[in-house]
Amino acid sequence: MKDFIHLKQENNLTTFHFVLLSIFTLDLYxxxxxxxxxxxxxxxxxxxxxxxxYPIIFL
Structure with missing residues (x-):
């Protein structure tokens, strides 16, 4: 459980920011x-x- 909390803290990105960055960068973000x-x-x-x-193949 401690690892999940640490992973969430390292990510530190809200859904709203993720969606905005994805839209502005045409999904490259x-x-x-x-x-x-x-x-x-x-x-x-x-x-x-x-x-x-994987991201290169997905692109």
């Missing part, structure tokens, strides 16, 4: 967010959620 969040999850939990090439 979404891919950056996926990459950074997956990297943080992998570092903290030692579990690979998706590969680092």
């Amino acid at each position: 979404e891919l950056l967010w996926i990459y950074k969040t997956n990297k943080t999850i992998s570092n903290k939990t030692k579990i690979v959620v998706t590969g680092t090439q």
Whole structure:
């Protein structure tokens, strides 16, 4: 449970800001967010959620 709280604190992004940034950057911010969040999850939990090439393939 402690890891989830720490992950949420590292993310520190509200839904409103996420939506605004996604709209203004034409959804490129979404891919950056996926990459950074997956990297943080992998570092903290030692579990690979998706590969680092996922945002590039998604693009």
